[in-house]
Amino acid sequence: MIIVKTLAELKAIKDKVRRSVEIREHAEAETKILVGMATCGIAAGARPVLTVFVEELAKREIQNVMATQTGCMGDCQYEPVVEVISAGKEKVTYVKVTPEMAKKIVEDHIIGGNIVTEYTIGAARQ
């Protein structure tokens, strides 16, 4: 049984639950991470990729970024495809994304602001 006796204990509960409630405020996020999850994406392993994005964003307490799924983007041979769309910036498309790559995208691109060029569709096509 949890008995709250101090403001700090109350805040501990707040911080713990906050992450799961926060997703309801993400609809207006400035940056959106879209994971292609049509049949092709799911077959190529998009589901664990999305899970990693959701968990990483929560773990690192990143505000104003929404991670969600979208339909087929047309480049089925490159699935799982992930798009990062930020207000006022050009869209970045990552291809054949794995859970490990997803972590690096959060670290370098979302937090650091540096596009992971070697994962992009441009690099894949060369």
Add this chain to the structure above:
Amino acid sequence: MYRSNVLVCGGTGCTSSNSEVIIEKLKSEIAAQGLSEEVGVIRTGCFGLCALGPIMIVYPEGAFYSRVTPEDISEIVSEHLVKGRIVTRLLYQETVSENGEIKSLNETNFYKKQMRISLRNCGVINPEDIEEYIALDGYAALGKALTEMTSQEVIDEMLASGLRGRGGAGFPTGRKWALAAVNEADQKYVCCNADEGDPGAFMDRSVLEGDPHSVIEAMAIAGYAIGATQGFVYIRAEYPIAVHRLQIAIDQAREYGLLGKNIFDSGFDFDLDIRLGAGAFVCGEETALMTSIEGKRGEPRYRPPYPAVKGLFGKPTVLNNVETYSNIPQIILKGADWFKSIGTEKSSGTKVFALGGKITNTGLVEVPMGTTLREVVDEIGGGVPDGHTFKAAQTGGPSGGCIPASLIDTKIDFDNLLAIGSMMGSGGLIVMDETTCMVDIAKFFLEFTVEESCGKCTPCRVGTKRMLEILEKITEGKATMRDLDRLEELCYYIKENSLCGLGQTAPNPVLSTLKYFRDEYEAHVKEKRCPAGQCKSLTTYYIMVDKCIGCTLCARNCPVDAIAGSVKKPHEIDKDKCIKCGVCMDKCKFSAVVKR
């Protein structure tokens, strides 16, 4: 950690249109797709847009699905939740922008002008989970009050905020608390009036269904401010969902030590119990309510002494309404200045209204005080449907009055509504169009008061009955102008001499319709005519000879064989046989039947 949250409205409105079935189906479909670890289903309180229920929102995208049926669920799960393809045909059209993208709900006309303080968590959190309430700053105000403020500082903050009672009368909450605080006693009480009885009003029910902890937290704060250790929520038994969620919330608060002994290690004890009301309207009156909690017959008594001096069980008591309480945690957290900056000078904050009647967006809205009636009706409410025109709005239920179309730009606050002969009331707002007869509306409310008068004092018990009889005479076309004068005279007598608020305000619907729609009353009396065509005794159905082609449809459908005529010849209605049911008018495909 869910990647997606599906919020389904579990308010009374959506529950009655099957949202429980939808939630069950959602859970089983999500489990069947193996998504139970990824997608959370949350039953929330009311979103406000009851007209579009059952409502569902899927986050993080914020896809607002309206009028969802159980048959739609497998498509939503397999398309949206599995493949990320939003089911556009179910989206609330207002939330879809021209390029097909989802707009934020706050950009829609319904939500744009709203400001949610009382309803801030309704439709956002799971009301049956105390941790979700805590996640959105829940119980932080109680913690702040108990650990950082003295009782006097809490009262000062309430006084400075200018919060006034949302139950209808608008008495300053801080002053009520200050009065109860200075009265010494071995025991004091904090009560919550959740006996919402106005026809068409469901603000308090929605707060209790969607955010019960806000009321519990505020009552504990009130207890600390005045020195009370026990609280009672008096709620009507007709609100089963609200009662159920409130009880869960009380149990959880006890479990977390937020009710009970030595809360926040401050030495302050406070506990709360529910008392069910049997649904008598008069028990919403404060002295009757407390008498009922004491286990006696719910009848009002003379004031003074006021409850702050001699209330429940003869002890100093603070009694506030649900909506009033739901504002308080925010005031303590954000400060009186913040609250005072919202609304008008003498009415700070917001007010929740239950929009009903002839309006497109039936539902629950919360707007800053000072918002005009036009904004509420035309912009938020989406206007009067079916090409009809706005005639008047009724506020304050059986105690209130109507606001005619000529005053639609009135800024809604306590004082402005009183000045035009209506009152804020608890927040029912019924919109009427030109097909509404104002005498009939006054009669409707009088029927309600006659039924609900407790009978303790004569002006109310006998007076309202006599008023109703005169109103019946008027709608039957049997009244004289002398009756109209007597009706008005009776109104003032009842207002001045009744024991409690029920009787003192019962004549208001008549007085305000007399003030703004006297011509309608006079048409009934002098011309024996009902301008809106609602009063059966005064309307006659005719067939227009030039429009009737003699199809015989009306004659075949008339239940009393009052229509005569041969095929391809204009028909005629026998006025003596006609029972004015209107079937002929509904059936006629050539608009040949008219009502006068």
